[in-house]
Amino acid sequence: MSVLNLPKGRRLTRQRQIMLDDLRKRRCHLTAAEVYQSVKKKLPQISLGTVYRNLKFLQKEGYVAGILCNPCEAEQFEGFTDHCQHFICRICKKVFDCQKSLPGNFKPKELNYLKAEGHRIEGYHLYLTGICKSCLKKTKK
Amino acid sequence: MSVLNLPKGRRLTRQRQIMLDDLRKRRCHLTAAEVYQSVKKKLPQISLGTVYRNLKFLQKEGYVAGILCNPCEAEQFEGFTDHCQHFICRICKKVFDCQKSLPGNFKPKELNYLKAEGHRIEGYHLYLTGICKSCLKKTKK
DNA sequence: ATCGTTGCAAAATATTTGCAGTTGA
DNA sequence: TCAACTGCAAATATTTTGCAACGAT
Numbered sequence: 001m002s003v004l005n006l007p008k009g010r011r012l013t014r015q016r017q018i019m020l021d022d023l024r025k026r027r028c029h030l031t032a033a034e035v036y037q038s039v040k041k042k043l044p045q046i047s048l049g050t051v052y053r054n055l056k057f058l059q060k061e062g063y064v065a066g067i068l069c070n071p072c073e074a075e076q077f078e079g080f081t082d083h084c085q086h087f088i089c090r091i092c093k094k095v096f097d098c099q100k101s102l103p104g105n106f107k108p109k110e111l112n113y114l115k116a117e118g119h120r121i122e123g124y125h126l127y128l129t130g131i132c133k134s135c136l137k138k139t140k141k
Numbered sequence: 142m143s144v145l146n147l148p149k150g151r152r153l154t155r156q157r158q159i160m161l162d163d164l165r166k167r168r169c170h171l172t173a174a175e176v177y178q179s180v181k182k183k184l185p186q187i188s189l190g191t192v193y194r195n196l197k198f199l200q201k202e203g204y205v206a207g208i209l210c211n212p213c214e215a216e217q218f219e220g221f222t223d224h225c226q227h228f229i230c231r232i233c234k235k236v237f238d239c240q241k242s243l244p245g246n247f248k249p250k251e252l253n254y255l256k257a258e259g260h261r262i263e264g265y266h267l268y269l270t271g272i273c274k275s276c277l278k279k280t281k282k
Numbered sequence: 283a284t285c286g287t288t289g290c291a292a293a294a295t296a297t298t299t300g301c302a303g304t305t306g307a
Numbered sequence: 308t309c310a311a312c313t314g315c316a317a318a319t320a321t322t323t324t325g326c327a328a329c330g331a332t
Contacts, residue, residue, distance in 0.1 A: 011306055011311055032296080047314045052297060054312095087260060096260070118274030119228060119237070126267050133259030152286060152331060173322080188289045193322060195287095 006061065016054050018042050020063055087128040096132070147202065157195050159183050161204055228269040237273070 006012060022038050023030065030038065036051045058064035087096040147153055160180050164171065171179065177192045199205035228237040 009311075013306070013312065015313075045314070047316095048296090049298075049315075050313055053299095087262070118277070119271055120273075120277055121228070121269050121271040128262050130260055130262040132261075136259070136261055150286075154287065154331080156288075174320095186289070188291095189321090190290075190323075191288060194324095 010057075010061075015039075015043060015046055015050055016058065019051070019054055020058060023064060087130070087132075151198075151202075156180075156184060156187055156191055157199065160192070160195055161199060164205060228271065228273075 019035060019039050022042075023035065032048070032052055032055055035055065036046070036048050039046055039051065055064060160176060163179050163183075164176065173189070173193055173196055176196065177187070177189050180187055180192065196205060
């Protein structure tokens with residue numbers, strides 16, 4: 001169970017709790033429709049509208065990571081906001097998670113520049129782009 | 142004028158040329174609708190369908206950078222594929238270009254890992270996330 | 283002349299929204 | 308209690324597609 005610290009007035013509903021838990025547990029990138037399908041198992045009554053509304057809400061509050069989606073078809077969500085490293089094939093659109101592949105996380109000290117400008121940096125997403133092994137093979141044929 | 146090196150059979154049309162030039166000249170992130178509006182100045186007859194088709198085409202060929210869009214509303218395109226560094230405010234969705242801010246480009250030697258796996262890495266996008274100065278001010282109120 | 287590309291318009295998808303009923307704090 | 312939510316369904320917005328005409332090689 002993830003803990004949410006919501007601003008005064010906003011409510012922690014079952015729908016939000018389950019959506020967030022689900023996103024975090026699955027550790028992958030989901031479109032709104034996929035989140036809907038997934039969450040429906042525990043909340044058969046939930047509506048797509050609610051999923052959209054809550055994704056925006058969680059995103060605004062910083063609980064759900066941006067959307068990402070490089071050459072991906074649809075907007076996607078994931079349950080982590082701090083940092084992520086991905087490799088995305090521009091041909092097949094497949095996303096390879098590099099979290100474990102890359103030794104050590106990217107900690108750019110250049111961030112100090114942005115901090116000095118007065119922004120608050122909370123995390124980052126690194127998207128490496130190119131062509132994956134499998135698509136390279138097909139191209140060469 | 143950007144030079145395109147298209148695969149045999151594919152054509153370099155005025156529409157594609159102008160779209161690419163425009164995307165590169167503007168050096169910013171545009172939705173398909175924005176590209177359409179922008180390109181229309183030079184090509185009043187162009188249709189939205191063509192813009193969508195060509196964005197996908199240019200993207201697949203590697204001429205137009207992925208889509209990006211972190212906490213952005215709609216899919217966005219930009220004219221560079223090699224590397225980009227952005228800071229995105231999760232509240233107002235504004236995108237700050239860090240290209241000039243960050244001294245030196247991010248050249249992760251960890252990329253060797255992916256190369257060893259057989260993938261071809263062509264570029265990267267770094268998205269720093271957080272809350273911008275202006276939104277921070279409003280929050281504190 | 284051929285065949286990839288285009289504009290147009292319709293179809294398919296995806297996202298947002300109004301509203302009346304529900305529910306968390 | 309009661310304003311913040313939700314489900315539902317209708318309204319919008321976005322993206323894709325079929326097709327006949329066009330145009331680059």
